Amino acid sequence: METKVYYIDEKDDKKIKEASRIIKAGGTVVFPTETVYGLGANALDEDACKKIFLAKGRPQDNPLIVHVADFDISKYVKYIPEKAKILMENFWPGPLTIIMPKSDTIPYMVTAGLENVAIRMPLNKIARKLISYSGVPIAAPSANISGRPSPTTIEHCIEDLNGKVDMIIGGEKCEVGLESTVVDVSDGEVIILRPGAITKEMMEEVIGNVFIDPAVLDKLKDDEKPRAPGMKYRHYAPSAPLTIVCGDINRVIEYINSKTLENNMKGIKTGILATDETVNEYKGSLKISLGSRKKPGIIAANLFDCLREFDKIDVDIIYAEGFGEEGINLAIMNRLKKAAGYNIVKV
Structure with missing residues (x-):
C-alpha cells in the first residue's frame, strides 16, 4: 500500500478534505490530536474499522475510542x-473520553463486543475539521504498532505505519503527549479506567467523588475483558526491557548506578530515564x-518520545525513576508500569 504523507496545519483545508474523502470511502487516515496521533476510520463502518486492527496488529478485544x-x-x-x-460541559473539547451505553449505530467491532462506547471530542483543530468534513464519527486508537510507545510526532507515525495506511497528515508535536483520560459513567459513578491530563482532582472540582479502577496501577487479570483501551495488554513499550525503580530518590540513584556498573562489566548497554x-x-x-x-506536564509530553529514543540508540535494558500518583503523575506511572510490564523494584 502506498501511503500519502502531508505535513500540514489547521489552515490546510484542501489536504484535510482529501483525508476526509478517504474516511468516507472506508479508508484509514493518521491524524494529530492534542494527546497523541490517532489512526482513524469511519466508526460506523465495521469493515473500515477492521483495517485499524490489521494496520496496528491490535487485539480485537481492545475497544476503540469514537471521536x-x-x-x-x-x-x-x-x-x-x-x-x-457535566464532564462534557467542563472538559470537552479536550483530552477526556467518556464511556456511555452505546446505540445500535455503533458496531460491536468498535466496542470489542461491549454494550458501552467510549466517546471523545478532541481539542485539536485538524482532528475536528477532519471529523466534520468526513460527516461521520471517527474511531481511532493511537497511530502506532500495537505495544510500542504511542506516537507524539508525525515522524513516529511514519516510522510505524508507512505502507500500512492510506494517508498520514500532521505536523507539530502533540501538546499533551499522553492518551486521553478515560472515565466510565455508565453505572452512575465516575470511574477512571485510564488516567491522563484531565486528572481525578480536576474532575472532582466539578462533579464530586471520582474513583480509580484498580487496573489503573495494577495488572488486569488474564481472564478479565478490558473496558477501555490500554487496560489489558503490554503497551507503550520500548524494544528493551524496562524496570521502574521506586523509593527515596538517593537510593534510586544508588541502585541504578550499581546496576549500570554491573551491566557495563557484562557488556550490557544500559539506558537511564531520569529527570x-x-x-x-x-x-x-x-x-x-x-x-x-x-513540571510534570512536560514530563508527560516527553515520555513516549524518550522511550522511542532508547530504541534508536539500541540499549539492552532501561531503568526509569518512579513517580508519585497525584495529579498527572498518576498517568505517567500508569504508562510506565504498562511499558515495564509491571516490572518494579522498590528501594
Missing part, C-alpha cells in the same frame, strides 16, 4: 448520563531526562 466534532452524540449512545453531561534534577547523578552515558519534576 466526534461536536456535542451532538445522541445517535451514538442510548442516553447521556447526567454526570457525563533534570537527577540526570547528572547517574554514571552511565546513555541517559535521557524527561524534564523537571516541578
Whole structure:
C-alpha cells in the first residue's frame, strides 16, 4: 500500500478534505490530536474499522475510542448520563473520553463486543475539521504498532505505519503527549479506567467523588475483558526491557548506578530515564531526562518520545525513576508500569 504523507496545519483545508474523502470511502487516515496521533476510520463502518486492527496488529478485544466534532452524540449512545453531561460541559473539547451505553449505530467491532462506547471530542483543530468534513464519527486508537510507545510526532507515525495506511497528515508535536483520560459513567459513578491530563482532582472540582479502577496501577487479570483501551495488554513499550525503580530518590540513584556498573562489566548497554534534577547523578552515558519534576506536564509530553529514543540508540535494558500518583503523575506511572510490564523494584 502506498501511503500519502502531508505535513500540514489547521489552515490546510484542501489536504484535510482529501483525508476526509478517504474516511468516507472506508479508508484509514493518521491524524494529530492534542494527546497523541490517532489512526482513524469511519466508526460506523465495521469493515473500515477492521483495517485499524490489521494496520496496528491490535487485539480485537481492545475497544476503540469514537471521536466526534461536536456535542451532538445522541445517535451514538442510548442516553447521556447526567454526570457525563457535566464532564462534557467542563472538559470537552479536550483530552477526556467518556464511556456511555452505546446505540445500535455503533458496531460491536468498535466496542470489542461491549454494550458501552467510549466517546471523545478532541481539542485539536485538524482532528475536528477532519471529523466534520468526513460527516461521520471517527474511531481511532493511537497511530502506532500495537505495544510500542504511542506516537507524539508525525515522524513516529511514519516510522510505524508507512505502507500500512492510506494517508498520514500532521505536523507539530502533540501538546499533551499522553492518551486521553478515560472515565466510565455508565453505572452512575465516575470511574477512571485510564488516567491522563484531565486528572481525578480536576474532575472532582466539578462533579464530586471520582474513583480509580484498580487496573489503573495494577495488572488486569488474564481472564478479565478490558473496558477501555490500554487496560489489558503490554503497551507503550520500548524494544528493551524496562524496570521502574521506586523509593527515596538517593537510593534510586544508588541502585541504578550499581546496576549500570554491573551491566557495563557484562557488556550490557544500559539506558537511564531520569529527570533534570537527577540526570547528572547517574554514571552511565546513555541517559535521557524527561524534564523537571516541578513540571510534570512536560514530563508527560516527553515520555513516549524518550522511550522511542532508547530504541534508536539500541540499549539492552532501561531503568526509569518512579513517580508519585497525584495529579498527572498518576498517568505517567500508569504508562510506565504498562511499558515495564509491571516490572518494579522498590528501594
